[in-house]
Amino acid sequence: MEEFSAAGSERAPPPSMPAMSAPIVKQSAGVATGAPVKISARDVNVFYGEKQALFDVSMDIPDRAVTAFIGPSGCGKTTFLRCFNRMNDLIEKCRVTGTLQIEGKDAYAKGVDPVVLRTRVGMVFQKPNPFPKSIYDNVAYGPRIHGMTKSKKEMDEVVEKSLRRAGLWDEVKDRLGAPGTGLSGGQQQRLVIARTVAVNPDVILMDEPCSALDPIATAKIEELIDELRTNFCIVIVTHSMAQAARVSQKTAFFHMGKLVETGATEEIFTNPRDSRTQDYITGRFG
Numbered sequence: 317m318e319e320f321s322a323a324g325s326e327r328a329p330p331p332s333m334p335a336m337s338a339p340i341v342k343q344s345a346g347v348a349t350g351a352p353v354k355i356s357a358r359d360v361n362v363f364y365g366e367k368q369a370l371f372d373v374s375m376d377i378p379d380r381a382v383t384a385f386i387g388p389s390g391c392g393k394t395t396f397l398r399c400f401n402r403m404n405d406l407i408e409k410c411r412v413t414g415t416l417q418i419e420g421k422d423a424y425a426k427g428v429d430p431v432v433l434r435t436r437v438g439m440v441f442q443k444p445n446p447f448p449k450s451i452y453d454n455v456a457y458g459p460r461i462h463g464m465t466k467s468k469k470e471m472d473e474v475v476e477k478s479l480r481r482a483g484l485w486d487e488v489k490d491r492l493g494a495p496g497t498g499l500s501g502g503q504q505q506r507l508v509i510a511r512t513v514a515v516n517p518d519v520i521l522m523d524e525p526c527s528a529l530d531p532i533a534t535a536k537i538e539e540l541i542d543e544l545r546t547n548f549c550i551v552i553v554t555h556s557m558a559q560a561a562r563v564s565q566k567t568a569f570f571h572m573g574k575l576v577e578t579g580a581t582e583e584i585f586t587n588p589r590d591s592r593t594q595d596y597i598t599g600r601f602g
Contacts, residue, residue: 439520
């Protein structure tokens with residue numbers, strides 16, 4: 317892939333706002349400082365036919381940290397997320413402009429195979445979507461089609477390691493041949509995460525991964541996200557501001573297709589610079 321050029325400037329910061337009087341949501345995870353940039357976007361625009369969905373979005377996403385995208389429905393956060401693994405390519409008449417690089421390489425350069433890119437940039441969707449296969453074969457599917465292992469023993473090791481990373485091994489180790497669709501909702505979502513990490517991606521995207529889960533399953537997924545960030549760059553879209561505060565180190569607020577504000581999660585929730593951010597996190601709209 318081609319090197320990313322310096323074209324495209326940083327978005328000018330919004331005017332400073334007075335500090336908020338008290339935290340709205342307290343962040344439990346420490347803020348990552350000085351983390352290397354994993355994904356860099358400059359002046360990204362997305363069009364669906366004649367309709368523009370994203371307007372000049374520029375931001376950097378750190379490695380080995382969780383970045384949360386928040387904002388009301390239809391604000392563009394999922395549209396932006398889908399730019400990272402070129403899922404928007406699958407939508408008819410969708411057009412993306414601007415520059416988006418992952419580890420210094422242009423994700424939209426000529427010669428980039430979107431299928432290979434999606435191996436490097438895995439995605440977990442709102443509803444668990446295990447394949448109609450066994451638990452074992454769900455996890456083994458990616459490594460198998462990409463030729464990542466040379467023997468059954470190696471594949472067994474990949475499956476076990478992935479299930480352990482997803483916090484699911486102890487619950488399923490005695491029934492790996494059982495259908496993945498027979499697991500509970502929370503277990504299915506962890507199986508999907510195991511399937512995602514099995515191919516050793518550079519980035520994991522999560523589009524509202526807990527929206528269809530009960531509180532107990534949600535807590536387990538959030539704990540898992542916090543553990544996975546030590547090895548992966550994770551970007552999550554969520555409508556739950558409390559969840560964003562609990563699991564992320566960086567937060568970006570979108571509104572009407574524009575990136576309004578981005579920064580350390582604690583700062584976004586306790587001292588936002590833009591009045592629209594304050595209005596959203598205090599429930600005045602959204």
